[in-house]
Amino acid sequence: MTATLPDAPNLRIRPIRAFSDNYIWIIDNGKHAVVVDPGDAMPVFDALESENLSLAAILLTHHHHDHVGGVLELLKDYKATVYGPALENLPACDVAVAEGDSVTIESLALTFNVLDVPGHTAGHVAYTGQVGKDSVLFCGDTLFVGGCGRLFEGTPAQMLASLDKFAALPESTKIYCAHEYTLSNLRWARTVEPGNLDLAKFEAQCTQAREHDQPTVPSSIATEKACNPFMRARQASVAKAANHWADKVLANPVEVFAALRTWKNEFR
Numbered sequence: 001m002t003a004t005l006p007d008a009p010n011l012r013i014r015p016i017r018a019f020s021d022n023y024i025w026i027i028d029n030g031k032h033a034v035v036v037d038p039g040d041a042m043p044v045f046d047a048l049e050s051e052n053l054s055l056a057a058i059l060l061t062h063h064h065h066d067h068v069g070g071v072l073e074l075l076k077d078y079k080a081t082v083y084g085p086a087l088e089n090l091p092a093c094d095v096a097v098a099e100g101d102s103v104t105i106e107s108l109a110l111t112f113n114v115l116d117v118p119g120h121t122a123g124h125v126a127y128t129g130q131v132g133k134d135s136v137l138f139c140g141d142t143l144f145v146g147g148c149g150r151l152f153e154g155t156p157a158q159m160l161a162s163l164d165k166f167a168a169l170p171e172s173t174k175i176y177c178a179h180e181y182t183l184s185n186l187r188w189a190r191t192v193e194p195g196n197l198d199l200a201k202f203e204a205q206c207t208q209a210r211e212h213d214q215p216t217v218p219s220s221i222a223t224e225k226a227c228n229p230f231m232r233a234r235q236a237s238v239a240k241a242a243n244h245w246a247d248k249v250l251a252n253p254v255e256v257f258a259a260l261r262t263w264k265n266e267f268r
């Protein structure tokens with residue numbers, strides 16, 4: 001008889017829809033599960049109970065209520081370890097994490113590395129690692145498909161540096177962000193770069209997905225680098241559009257980024 005390797009756990013990543021446009025991500029192996037940013041407990045309970053999954057861990061990216069609002073209720077029923085940003089006030093947190101830390105969830109044989117990505121909030125973190133054969137990124141409200149989070153507690157320079165960390169990840173990395181904002185982001189992106197053919201093609205794909213009520217998330221680092229103006233603040237075409245919108249010559253990528261963020265905030 002030949003020895004066989006144990007089967008690699010069959011890991012799945014799925015969205016749990018919450019509120020009007022949040023995605024709570026659940027990773028499971030048919031037995032154990034981890035959830036990212038459970039802003040609401042009820043849909044998470046439904047997802048766990050319908051497949052008889054036990055909750056091993058909760059990963060939190062930042063303190064906003066629509067990301068942490070379900071944590072305490074989930075902990076009443078499940079003995080899950082909560083990981084969250086060291087610099088933020090959270091309803092519960094067993095392991096405070098910051099850049100350089102890694103998070104290992106043994107029951108799922110998963111390890112994530114933590115990145116500090118301030119900008120949307122001051123202590124926002126992201127989790128990146130391998131799930132099965134895929135490189136993945138759980139980025140909360142830092143990067144969206146075609147957009148980025150609003151700067152509630154950070155500066156444009158911080159947010160640009162945070163997006164630069166994402167840009168350095170492998171291009172195939174799948175991006176699991178926390179909201180379905182894609183179509184409105186891409187409508188604005190097309191105003192910034194009307195000549196970007198990758199963007200036009202991607203927008204058509206996403207429009208079709210939404211017509212069928214499919215999520216447009218995950219996207220990938222490669223797609224965001226090709227289509228997302230905030231990831232393209234150093235591209236001449238984007239800088240030129242930002243200069244035109246601001247009606248002045250913006251001196252550097254941080255100024256371009258700041259102008260893009262204000263432009264998007266005001267875009268209707």
Ligand SMILES: [Zn+2]
Binds near residue numbers: 064120
């Ligand atoms: Zn947020």
